[in-house]
Amino acid sequence: MAIPIRTEGLARDRHPDGGGFVGRPVVRTNGAGSEAANRIARGPVGPGRDDPRTPGTVYLVGAGPGDPELLTLKAARLLASADACVYDHLVGPDVLSLVNPDAELVYAGKERGHHTLPQPDINTRLVDLARRARVVVRLKGGDPFVFGRGGEEAQALAAAGIPFEIVPGVTAACGVAAAARIPLTHRDHAHTLTFVAGHLRDGTMALDWSALARPGQTVVVYMGLAGLPELCRQLVAHGRAPDTPAAVVQHGTLPTQRVVRATLATLPARVAAEGLKPPTMIVVGEVVSVAESLATLAPAQVLAADP
Numbered sequence: 001m002a003i004p005i006r007t008e009g010l011a012r013d014r015h016p017d018g019g020g021f022v023g024r025p026v027v028r029t030n031g032a033g034s035e036a037a038n039r040i041a042r043g044p045v046g047p048g049r050d051d052p053r054t055p056g057t058v059y060l061v062g063a064g065p066g067d068p069e070l071l072t073l074k075a076a077r078l079l080a081s082a083d084a085c086v087y088d089h090l091v092g093p094d095v096l097s098l099v100n101p102d103a104e105l106v107y108a109g110k111e112r113g114h115h116t117l118p119q120p121d122i123n124t125r126l127v128d129l130a131r132r133a134r135v136v137v138r139l140k141g142g143d144p145f146v147f148g149r150g151g152e153e154a155q156a157l158a159a160a161g162i163p164f165e166i167v168p169g170v171t172a173a174c175g176v177a178a179a180a181r182i183p184l185t186h187r188d189h190a191h192t193l194t195f196v197a198g199h200l201r202d203g204t205m206a207l208d209w210s211a212l213a214r215p216g217q218t219v220v221v222y223m224g225l226a227g228l229p230e231l232c233r234q235l236v237a238h239g240r241a242p243d244t245p246a247a248v249v250q251h252g253t254l255p256t257q258r259v260v261r262a263t264l265a266t267l268p269a270r271v272a273a274e275g276l277k278p279p280t281m282i283v284v285g286e287v288v289s290v291a292e293s294l295a296t297l298a299p300a301q302v303l304a305a306d307p
């Protein structure tokens with residue numbers, strides 16, 4: 001009996017400068033593909049899809065933490081079939097290279113303190129695009145619903161009567177932790193996992209320090225680099241031990257990844273000395289010490305044999 005084999009993934013051509021992978025989504029089949037597989041390849045179908053009076057669909061797509069191989073198959077397929085793509089600054093060139101070359105590309109920006117398009121303008125642009133394009137991809141770093149304003153954009157689309165779908169991505173906390181070999185939970189160290197946004201407002205972070213300082217938990221801080229000294233100071237002031245392991249990971253999952261592991265007492269000085277730059281993720285908790293025992297083995301050569 002013929003077994004249907006169909007894979008959809010990224011063609012792995014080496015980038016000319018030797019870093020990362022670039023490529024286009026590819027489909028391979030042994031000719032015995034199922035209807036379900038073919039539907040994935042064709043993309044969404046439905047009444048009115050080609051009717052100009054019917055708005056297109058906006059897909060809020062998670063691009064993952066950086067490594068294009070961490071995209072979902074659905075994200076790769078939608079990028080390849082997009083008529084328009086609105087993307088943030090955290091989406092790297094390797095992921096953007098997967099977008100349909102004929103698609104309209106819109107840069108929405110959103111670096112710290114530098115929003116190329118204000119959020120209301122992004123919302124309006126998505127609605128406008130959906131009225132003249134079939135497949136509109138709103139491509140956001142990590143997962144659209146984790147510190148990504150995906151909720152606000154979905155609300156705007158719903159209010160305007162535009163069909164939309166959320167395509168989850170690997171959020172930076174999970175991608176970065178895996179790449180830095182920090183298990184976010186561990187039965188010996190952490191039963192609670194907390195994600196917080198650590199941006200500063202007037203030099204402080206509006207966080208529940210007493211809750212974050214409780215032992216037996218891992219705290220992962222997005223957007224926290226500028227406030228790192230304040231973060232470490234507050235956690236210690238609220239009872240977390242100064243020798244609690246903590247790490248900062250820059251450009252997690254990318255060839256430029258750098259990891260600094262220290263303690264709450266020493267991390268700010270170590271990170272300043274190393275000159276780490278955003279995007280970075282801060283991980284606080286005993287799980288960081290597990291990474292030391294996992295760092296000794298070389299990575300598995302899973303990409304060595306291209307199909």
Ligand SMILES: C[S@@+](CC[C@H](N)C(=O)[O-])C[C@H]1O[C@@H](n2cnc3c(N)ncnc32)[C@H](O)[C@@H]1O
Pocket residue numbers: 065066090140141142143144145146147148170171172173176221222223224249250251252253254278279280281
């Ligand atoms: C506006 S938040 C968006 C988060 C995104 N929606 C997600 O689910 O990962 C951006 C922050 O995510 C973190 N981040 C994203 N990608 C990262 C990476 N590759 N390495 C380290 N931190 C990253 C940084 O803290 C950055 O400031």
